[in-house]
Amino acid sequence: xxxxxxxxxxxxxxxxxxxxxxxxxxxxxxxxxxxxxxxxxxxxxxxxxxxxxxxxxxxxxxxxxxxxxxxxxxxxxxxxxxxxxxxxxxxxxxxxxxxxxxxxxxxxxxxxxxxxxxxxxxxxxxxxxxxxxxxxxxxxxxxxxxxxxxxxxxxxxxxxxxxxxxxxxxxxxxxxxxxxxxxxxxxxxxxxxxx
Numbered sequence: 001x002x003x004x005x006x007x008x009x010x011x012x013x014x015x016x017x018x019x020x021x022x023x024x025x026x027x028x029x030x031x032x033x034x035x036x037x038x039x040x041x042x043x044x045x046x047x048x049x050x051x052x053x054x055x056x057x058x059x060x061x062x063x064x065x066x067x068x069x070x071x072x073x074x075x076x077x078x079x080x081x082x083x084x085x086x087x088x089x090x091x092x093x094x095x096x097x098x099x100x101x102x103x104x105x106x107x108x109x110x111x112x113x114x115x116x117x118x119x120x121x122x123x124x125x126x127x128x129x130x131x132x133x134x135x136x137x138x139x140x141x142x143x144x145x146x147x148x149x150x151x152x153x154x155x156x157x158x159x160x161x162x163x164x165x166x167x168x169x170x171x172x173x174x175x176x177x178x179x180x181x182x183x184x185x186x187x188x189x190x191x192x193x194x195x
Contacts, residue, residue, distance in 0.1 A: 028050060028051070028052050028053075028153055028154070028176045028177055028178035029050065029051050029178050029179070029181075030048060030049075030050055030051075030151060030152065030153070030178050030179070030181035031049045031050060031051050032047075032048065032049040033046075033047075033048045033149075033151060033181050033182070033183055034046075034047040034048070035047075035149055035183065035185055036132070041137070042137050042138040042139060043134045043136075043137055043138070044076070044089075044134070044135050044136045044137065044138060044141070045132040045133065045134055045135070046074055046130065046132075046133045046134075046135045046149065046151065047130055047131050047132060047133070048072075048130045048151050048181075049128065049129055049130070050072075050128035050129075050130075050153045050178060051128070052124050052127075052128050052153070052176070054120075054124070054176065055173035055174075055176070056173075057171075057173045057174060058155075058173065058174065058176070059120060061164075062097060062098065062099050062106075062120065063099050063120070064099075065098070065099060065101065066160075066161075066164075067096055067097065067098035067159075068096070068097045068098075068155060068159075068160075069094060069095070069096050069097075069155070069156040069159035069160075070094070070095040070096075070097065070127060070153060070154070070155055070156065071092050071093070071094055071095075071153070071154055071155075071156050072092060072093045072095070072130065072151065072152070072153045073090070073091070073092045073151065073152055073153075073154075074089075074090065074091060074092070074133075074135055074149060074150065074151045075087065075089070075090045075149070075150050075151075076088045076089040076090070076135065076136060076141075076147055076148070076149045077147065077148055078142070078145055078146065078147050078148075079146065079148060085148075088136065088140060088141055088147060089135055089136035089140065091135060093110065093111065093130075093133065094110065094111065094156070095108060095109070095110050095127045096108070096109040096110070097123055097124075097127065099120075103116070104118075105117060105118060106118075106119065106120050106122070106123040107123075108123045108126055108127055128153070130151075135149075138187065138188075141187045142187060143187050143188065143189045144186065144187060144188075144189045145186070145187055146184055146185070146186050147184065147185055147186075147187065148182050148183070148184045148185075149182060149183060149185065150180045150181060150182030150183075151180070151181060151182070152177065152178045152179065152180045152181065153177070153178050154175075154176070154177030154178065155168075155174075155175060155176050155177065157174070157175055160174075
């Protein structure tokens with residue numbers, strides 16, 4: 001009886017481990033993160049560079065016409081010692097990556113428009129380089145206070161067809177996402193002079 005119980009326990013543990021994303025082989029990560037304050041209009045600008053390595057299954061799926069939706073999310077909050085952190089701003093940017101067999105081009109759509117690329121790597125390079133994304137304005141933040149900005153990128157599995165959503169629950173190849181990466185900054189008490 002003990003041997004049977006041990007086998008059932010091992011089988012259950014194997015099923016649980018299969019559903020967990022692989023920690024060693026991260027398919028998405030934040031390489032660089034930078035925050036700039038615009039002296040002209042007081043905008044807080046976020047720049048980030050992601051490293052994305054799509055699995056063979058996702059590359060095959062997009063080349064067969066399945067569009068993939070990616071989300072880049074950010075949060076700005078003020079840490080507080082004896083209370084919950086105060087969220088100052090949050091938002092996201094959505095990308096839709098698709099392949100058109102007729103033109104043999106990859107198309108990348110976002111709120112700012114759409115572009116076509118000859119290769120999948122070119123489209124991914126464009127999608128993973130955020131430059132000067134206006135996330136909030138300086139007047140929404142308290143001067144002299146420390147804030148933390150953090151960002152991540154992930155595949156929006158809710159946009160996948162239902163059979164693939166079920167696969168994404170147990171297969172990390174179908175659910176790539178980066179960890180949150182953050183940096184702290186202090187809001188200047190006086191506006192930065194324009195150069």
